[in-house]
Amino acid sequence: MGNLxxxxxxxxxxxGVDYVIPPVNSQRTLSLGSRYSPExxxxxxxxxxxxxxxxxxLGANTLLxxxxxxxxxxxxxTRVQEQILHNLGYDIExxxxxxxxxxxxxxxxxxxxxSNDSPWRRILSAFRFGLSKLNAVDQxxxxxxxxxxxxxxxxxxxxxxxxxxxxxxxxDDYDTLKRVKADYLGQLKHVAINEQARPLIVGVTGEFYVVxxxxxxxxxxxxxxxxxxxxxxxxxxxxxxxxxxxxxPFGINEKSRIHKAAYPYLKRDIGGDGWESVGEKVxxxxxxxxxxxxxxxxxxxxxxxxxxxxxxxxxxxxxxILCDEQIAKAxxxxxxxxxxxxxxxxxxxxxxxxxxxx
Numbered sequence: 001m002g003n004l005x006x007x008x009x010x011x012x013x014x015x016g017v018d019y020v021i022p023p024v025n026s027q028r029t030l031s032l033g034s035r036y037s038p039e040x041x042x043x044x045x046x047x048x049x050x051x052x053x054x055x056x057x058l059g060a061n062t063l064l065x066x067x068x069x070x071x072x073x074x075x076x077x078t079r080v081q082e083q084i085l086h087n088l089g090y091d092i093e094x095x096x097x098x099x100x101x102x103x104x105x106x107x108x109x110x111x112x113x114x115s116n117d118s119p120w121r122r123i124l125s126a127f128r129f130g131l132s133k134l135n136a137v138d139q140x141x142x143x144x145x146x147x148x149x150x151x152x153x154x155x156x157x158x159x160x161x162x163x164x165x166x167x168x169x170x171x172d173d174y175d176t177l178k179r180v181k182a183d184y185l186g187q188l189k190h191v192a193i194n195e196q197a198r199p200l201i202v203g204v205t206g207e208f209y210v211v212x213x214x215x216x217x218x219x220x221x222x223x224x225x226x227x228x229x230x231x232x233x234x235x236x237x238x239x240x241x242x243x244x245x246x247x248x249p250f251g252i253n254e255k256s257r258i259h260k261a262a263y264p265y266l267k268r269d270i271g272g273d274g275w276e277s278v279g280e281k282v283x284x285x286x287x288x289x290x291x292x293x294x295x296x297x298x299x300x301x302x303x304x305x306x307x308x309x310x311x312x313x314x315x316x317x318x319x320x321i322l323c324d325e326q327i328a329k330a331x332x333x334x335x336x337x338x339x340x341x342x343x344x345x346x347x348x349x350x351x352x353x354x355x356x357x358x
Contacts, residue, residue: 002212003137004237006169007130008064013172014126015115020058022051025215029054034325036084042296043216043323044074044209049081056090064114066097071271072301131241133168136181138238140164143188145233148225149199152192158222160187197228200343201287205234205280206294207302208273210323212237217294218329220321220336224292227340232288234280235273258283265308274301278308285314289343292336297324317342 005021012019023029025047033050052063065078078096085092097110111123140161147157164184171177202224210217212235221231255276262279269275281291293309295302306320319339321332 001209002214002237003134003141003165004212006137006165007134009169010133011111011126011130012114014129015111015118015122017115020055020060022054022058025051025213030215030325036088038080040298041073042207042299043325044207044213044296045077045081046325047209047213047216048077049084052081052085052092052094053088053090056085056092061092062114063092063094064097064110065094071269074272129174131238132174132177133171134238134241136168136177137165138236140168140181140184140188141236143185145221145225145231147188147191147193148222149228149230150193150197152194154226156191157188157225160184160191199228199230200289200340200347201230201232202340202343203232203234203280203284203288203291204294205277205291206273207277207296207299208235208240210294210296211235211273216296216323217321218323218327218332220292220294220332223333223336224340227337229340232284234276265312266304270301270304272299272301274305277302277305278312281309281316281318282312282314285312285316288316289347290317290319290339292339293318293320295320295322297322297326317346 009019009021029050030043030047031050032053033046033048036053037046037049048065055063065081078094082092082094085094095110095114097107108120108123108127111127112118112120115123144157144161151157164180167180167184168177171180204211204221204224211233214221221233224231258276258279260279261283262275265282266275266278277293284291293302293306295306309318309320317339319335321335
């Protein structure tokens with residue numbers, strides 16, 4: 001899922017755990033998952049099942065899967081997926097990281113189990129190093145999102161980002177990591193940009209997996225960058241980690257702020273990220289030109305959010321994109337282009353009205 005493999009690899013290598021990383025998500029991953037999944041399940045289920053099959057092909061006999069129990073079907077995924085893998089002939093065990101129950105302590109217990117009972121000092125040191133890599137990757141990605149729409153040579157930011165993630169992944173100590181992060185932040189700062197550009201600002205929100213996994217959302221952030229749009233993503237893995245694993249003051253205030261914003265329209269948790277999707281629209285209606293809402297096909301929390309968004313008093317255009325193996329990227333790109341054109345016309349109209357008023 002996105003760059004989650006970077007901190008995971010760091011932790012496992014520091015503890016000497018024998019591990020495999022599944023290949024980068026591809027059409028084969030999705031095809032494998034779709035072939036063996038119940039038809040009505042969502043693309044996160046199908047993609048992660050495809051990941052599991054590819055990992056099993058590489059020799060994995062134990063799978064670590066972040067998850068938790070709640071209203072969303074996510075809490076049941078691992079049991080169903082484990083049964084599917086057994087039916088396919090793979091002798092494999094799935095360990096679900098129940099981060100919503102014991103948070104940080106639960107995560108530490110799992111790491112201790114898979115690291116053959118490593119000392120707690122070593123486990124904490126490895127976990128801290130993994131978090132440092134995760135924060136570095138997300139910090140660079142935030143800058144890349146600002147550079148993409150205004151760079152003079154298209155693709156420069158994407159190339160730097162790809163090299164930066166690889167360099168961070170390869171860093172084996174704090175000094176190297178600090179040097180790599182400073183180096184690529186400096187290079188991004190000196191990318192030639194159009195100083196006169198005033199790019200549209202579009203938020204990206206929706207279900208956690210499709211927001212963070214580029215393949216499942218048709219690499220929508222890069223496509224928006226090509227159209228001259230600055231992306232403001234609602235969720236980063238580093239932010240989710242702070243909220244999911246730790247108590248106050250790490251992240252919970254921000255989550256509460258989003259829930260409070262949604263409260264006039266949605267007064268309870270509906271599972272998944274549906275509550276957050278509504279709150280993001282209400283909270284940022286005056287900051288963003290528009291909002292892209294990513295929703296897996298059949299995802300009930302996001303279906304609820306999609307139907308609430310048009311009825312809010314905050315008037316911000318929202319484009320909902322359903323993510324599924326049946327959706328073609330060409331159709332998504334056509335809708336993105338039309339949406340961006342609408343936002344540009346809306347901004348021009350607002351500027352004309354402002355000039356007339358002055």
